[in-house]
Amino acid sequence: MSSGSSRLRLGLPLLAKELLEQSARKRTYVLRTVYAFLLFAGGLMMFYEVIRYGMTNPLSVLGRGRDVFQMLIGLQVAGIYLFMPAITCTVITSEKERKTLGLLLLTKLGPWTIVLEKYLGRCFTMLTFLMLSLPMMAFAYSMGGVNAGDILIKSWILMLTTLQVGAFALMCSCLFRTTTGAFIGTYLLGFLFYFGPAIVYEWSGMDRNWSTVELLRESLNTLFEPLVGSDVFQHQDQLVLLWIPTVMLFETSSSTATLPLVFVQSLPSQLSIVIFLCLARVWLVKRAFVPPRNAVLSWFRKLDGLFVRLNQNRLTKGRVLFNEATTLPEDQPIAWRETRKKSLGTVRYLIRVFLVLEAPVLTICLSIVILGAGTSSQAIPDELSLLFFLMWMLSVLLVVVKASSLIAGERTHETLDVLLTTPLTTEELISQKLRGLWRLLFVVAVPLLTIILFETWLRGIVTRLWGHRLSAGLYFLSSVLAVLIYLPLAAWISLYFGMRMQTQARALFASLATIVGWCLGPVLMFIPLAVIFTVGRNDELLFLILAGPATIIPFTEFSALREIADAPWVVVVLNFVFFGMAALVIRAKCLRDASRLLGRAEPR
Amino acid sequence: MSMVTVKDLHVRYGNVHAVRGVSFEIPKGEVFGFIGPNGAGKSSTIRVLATLQREFAGTVSVNGIDVARHPDVIREKIGYMPDFFGVYEDLTAAEYLHFFAAAYRLSRDERLRTVNDVLELTDLTHKADAPVDSLSRGMKQRLALARVLLHDPDVLLLDEPASGLDPRARIEVRELLKAMQEMGKTILISSHILHELAQLCTRIGIIEQGELVAEGSLDDIFQQLSLKRTVHVQLSGPLNGIVEQISSIPGVESVDQQADRLAIRLSEHETAIEDLHTEIVRLGGRIRMFQPEAMDMETAFMKLTEGKTS
Numbered sequence: 001m002s003s004g005s006s007r008l009r010l011g012l013p014l015l016a017k018e019l020l021e022q023s024a025r026k027r028t029y030v031l032r033t034v035y036a037f038l039l040f041a042g043g044l045m046m047f048y049e050v051i052r053y054g055m056t057n058p059l060s061v062l063g064r065g066r067d068v069f070q071m072l073i074g075l076q077v078a079g080i081y082l083f084m085p086a087i088t089c090t091v092i093t094s095e096k097e098r099k100t101l102g103l104l105l106l107t108k109l110g111p112w113t114i115v116l117e118k119y120l121g122r123c124f125t126m127l128t129f130l131m132l133s134l135p136m137m138a139f140a141y142s143m144g145g146v147n148a149g150d151i152l153i154k155s156w157i158l159m160l161t162t163l164q165v166g167a168f169a170l171m172c173s174c175l176f177r178t179t180t181g182a183f184i185g186t187y188l189l190g191f192l193f194y195f196g197p198a199i200v201y202e203w204s205g206m207d208r209n210w211s212t213v214e215l216l217r218e219s220l221n222t223l224f225e226p227l228v229g230s231d232v233f234q235h236q237d238q239l240v241l242l243w244i245p246t247v248m249l250f251e252t253s254s255s256t257a258t259l260p261l262v263f264v265q266s267l268p269s270q271l272s273i274v275i276f277l278c279l280a281r282v283w284l285v286k287r288a289f290v291p292p293r294n295a296v297l298s299w300f301r302k303l304d305g306l307f308v309r310l311n312q313n314r315l316t317k318g319r320v321l322f323n324e325a326t327t328l329p330e331d332q333p334i335a336w337r338e339t340r341k342k343s344l345g346t347v348r349y350l351i352r353v354f355l356v357l358e359a360p361v362l363t364i365c366l367s368i369v370i371l372g373a374g375t376s377s378q379a380i381p382d383e384l385s386l387l388f389f390l391m392w393m394l395s396v397l398l399v400v401v402k403a404s405s406l407i408a409g410e411r412t413h414e415t416l417d418v419l420l421t422t423p424l425t426t427e428e429l430i431s432q433k434l435r436g437l438w439r440l441l442f443v444v445a446v447p448l449l450t451i452i453l454f455e456t457w458l459r460g461i462v463t464r465l466w467g468h469r470l471s472a473g474l475y476f477l478s479s480v481l482a483v484l485i486y487l488p489l490a491a492w493i494s495l496y497f498g499m500r501m502q503t504q505a506r507a508l509f510a511s512l513a514t515i516v517g518w519c520l521g522p523v524l525m526f527i528p529l530a531v532i533f534t535v536g537r538n539d540e541l542l543f544l545i546l547a548g549p550a551t552i553i554p555f556t557e558f559s560a561l562r563e564i565a566d567a568p569w570v571v572v573v574l575n576f577v578f579f580g581m582a583a584l585v586i587r588a589k590c591l592r593d594a595s596r597l598l599g600r601a602e603p604r
Numbered sequence: 605m606s607m608v609t610v611k612d613l614h615v616r617y618g619n620v621h622a623v624r625g626v627s628f629e630i631p632k633g634e635v636f637g638f639i640g641p642n643g644a645g646k647s648s649t650i651r652v653l654a655t656l657q658r659e660f661a662g663t664v665s666v667n668g669i670d671v672a673r674h675p676d677v678i679r680e681k682i683g684y685m686p687d688f689f690g691v692y693e694d695l696t697a698a699e700y701l702h703f704f705a706a707a708y709r710l711s712r713d714e715r716l717r718t719v720n721d722v723l724e725l726t727d728l729t730h731k732a733d734a735p736v737d738s739l740s741r742g743m744k745q746r747l748a749l750a751r752v753l754l755h756d757p758d759v760l761l762l763d764e765p766a767s768g769l770d771p772r773a774r775i776e777v778r779e780l781l782k783a784m785q786e787m788g789k790t791i792l793i794s795s796h797i798l799h800e801l802a803q804l805c806t807r808i809g810i811i812e813q814g815e816l817v818a819e820g821s822l823d824d825i826f827q828q829l830s831l832k833r834t835v836h837v838q839l840s841g842p843l844n845g846i847v848e849q850i851s852s853i854p855g856v857e858s859v860d861q862q863a864d865r866l867a868i869r870l871s872e873h874e875t876a877i878e879d880l881h882t883e884i885v886r887l888g889g890r891i892r893m894f895q896p897e898a899m900d901m902e903t904a905f906m907k908l909t910e911g912k913t914s
Contacts, residue, residue, distance in 0.1 A: 336706070417656055
């Protein structure tokens with residue numbers, strides 16, 4: 001019998017199809033190359049010092065393999081969290097979008113087979129990514145200090161992380177209808193899953209004295225003590241983050257860690273994988289034929305109902321501030337549709353979004369001020385900084401999703417061609433499409449500006465009371481300029497990819513990848529150079545990190561602009577002149593290339 | 605002067621040569637049917653005329669205006685209906701038409717009247733306030749036809765307007781197209797439903813692998829293909845050598861004596877069907893049944909094409 005038929009007898013047809021498809025896709029190799037580049041670049045940065053010492057005195061690096069190995073595992077974990085959701089969240093939604101899921105369900109493959117084979121297909125891909133680090137692992141091992149137990153434990157943690165993130169993304173893929181929804185959902189829900197409980201734990205002050213957690217910890221330790229021979233959970237924090245396998249990386253650095261102990265500690269993670277897969281199995285069938293619907297619109301409608309109910313009280317008596325009358329388009333039909341007909345464009349819904357974002361921001365800011373009033377804090381509360389960064393991420397995400405779908409959405413809905421054959425010029429078309437986006441930009445900018453105003457005020461008080469120079473004016477200028485320049489910059493970048501890509505999902509991936517790459521790239525390039533040339537204060541090389549737009553935000557937030565140069569005002573002005581120019585250049589490119597990207601003939 | 609002129613048109617997508625030297629002309633007021641298998645180059649040709657194809661070679665003009673030089677002017681003169689109906693889920697049928705009326709820069713006074721007129725023409729007045737998304741496929745197609753009429757274009761480019769419709773909706777669309785023809789519009793229509801094109805089109809072009817393999821009126825094409833028509837004849841009484849005499853009539857290729865009838869294969873450009881009837885009577889045949897087989901476009905299409913794509 002031929003080898004081909006033996007392969008067929010093994011079964012797993014869906015897994016075989018998945019792997020064949022992936023091997024035929026250019027994207028697989030591009031992703032693998034990017035992963036390898038990031039891994040080796042990161043590795044080089046981290047190991048540079050070790051290599052340098054090793055070149056001059058080989059004996060001096062003996063035994064340092066453990067540090068190198070630990071860093072390498074850290075890099076791999078970062079890779080899993082970054083890549084695994086992106087490659088897995090499309091696995092079922094792509095079948096739904098191609099309308100092939102129904103056909104799959106009609107075959108003799110049961111739902112469990114579909115879920116597991118799809119799951120394995122993506123886990124194998126991630127495994128090939130992880131194997132890229134083998135040469136570096138060998139390098140670490142050759143330096144000594146790493147024992148077989150370490151390798152087993154870390155491999156177990158890496159495998160668990162891969163399986164957990166994969167199962168979570170697969171579950172989201174079964175839950176959501178579109179790839180875009182699954183992508184955003186995976187990262188947002190993932191953030192809540194991994195960090196939500198920890199944030200609540202920290203902010204609620206439970207970490208100070210929480211007897212229930214302590215009681216649980218002691219009970220679990222008593223239960224597992226005969227099995228592993230020692231306490232499974234040394235402190236409470238482990239229990240709050242117990243379903244995150246990577247937390248064990250920090251716990252297992254001591255020499256006392258054994259595989260059985262780690263296995264028991266990772267039971268919650270293993271259980272979470274099973275739960276995610278079960279939910280994926282349920283939603284695969286239940287949500288296989290969910291009709292397409294505008295999720296944002298339905299959410300807004302629900303929100304609308306809530307606001308209407310809240311408005312029916314003695315005080316407001318159901319009065320409406322903005323009553324948008326139903327009108328027909330006047331001279332700018334696309335702008336009319338964007339601002340009167342689309343959910344994220346109408347004043348009515350934007351006020352809802354504004355209130356949903358602004359109310360918690362204002363509440364948190366006020367509570368920080370009230371709670372901090374009695375203390376003698378001489379710095380800006382970490383909670384305010386965290387809120388600021390979270391709002392930034394949310395704002396950029398909202399802007400990117402909206403901007404990248406402006407044109408890609410028309411393509412997906414097959415309405416673009418008809419628009420392009422109207423006498424509207426391409427520039428008119430683009431500028432009218434952007435009208436709704438500018439409104440959204442304004443709405444997301446206000447909560448950011450609220451935080452900035454609060455912080456500026458706090459900085460003023462701290463400077464006055466304690467004499468610390470927290471440069472409120474510089475902070476205010478830098479932060480406001482960041483809002484005014486970076487949000488439109490993100491919008492233009494996303495619009496460009498929206499015009500370039502054929503689908504909304506691709507446009508979104510490309511926009512986010514470009515923005516994240518641009519923000520992190522200069523920092524990643526700077527680190528090895530900083531090690532090689534021992535960069536100090538006022539060094540010209542420090543300006544390299546400012547080539548990423550996001551850099552100035554934490555530097556301003558943590559009053560670290562003086563680390564770059566003695567004249568921080570100059571740094572701020574130069575930074576925003578540069579990125580303002582960049583925004584203008586990208587805007588000009590969008591408008592100049594629009595006809596070409598949209599495939600519309602222009603007069604020769 | 606021809607309303608649409610396409611000369612030596614070439615369209616390439618990377619290594620794929622989708623349209624290879626297509627040439628045809630459509631005089632004003634005519635309905636030109638564009639027939640071809642999937643991937644033959646029909647939609648690519650229509651997209652060039654609709655100013656949606658940036659890169660192409662050859663000369664393409666509408667009402668004497670060069671598409672490559674003045675696509676902006678062309679857009680005022682054409683009404684394009686793609687082979688899919690994109691949905692604006694947030695608009696009603698009337699809003700959808702007002703939206704495009706504004707996009708075509710109709711004055712505000714004109715818009716309401718025009719929208720009402722096209723809704724009436726397409727029999728959608730009762731659905732004016734219904735969301736576009738909720739309309740049936742046939743209604744959506746009619747709405748799309750209403751849209752292309754908003755700015756009263758000279759030329760209508762309709763890509764598969766009847767595809768995927770049920771028989772009733774197809775007939776409704778066909779009637780609408782006839783109405784447009786009567787309005788004097790020049791129409792370029794591509795379709796797979798060949799007998800409907802035969803009823804509607806004054807000229808047809810058959811395209812395969814990016815090349816136009818036949819072009820002209822239906823009669824021209826049948827003659828070009830030397831298609832023979834089969835005529836079924838029943839004669840009463842004994843045949844008495846009449847079969848041989850019929851065989852000797854010019855244009856008669858063969859006479860097949862079947863159980864109850866004669867199947868005569870006739871070349872029409874030598875002897876018309878009516879003349880065949882006269883000849884048989886002259887030869888003493890007493891005709892009980894005289895039934896020419898319908899010559900359809902399917903026959904021509906199958907004869908001209910091999911089902912290959914470019």
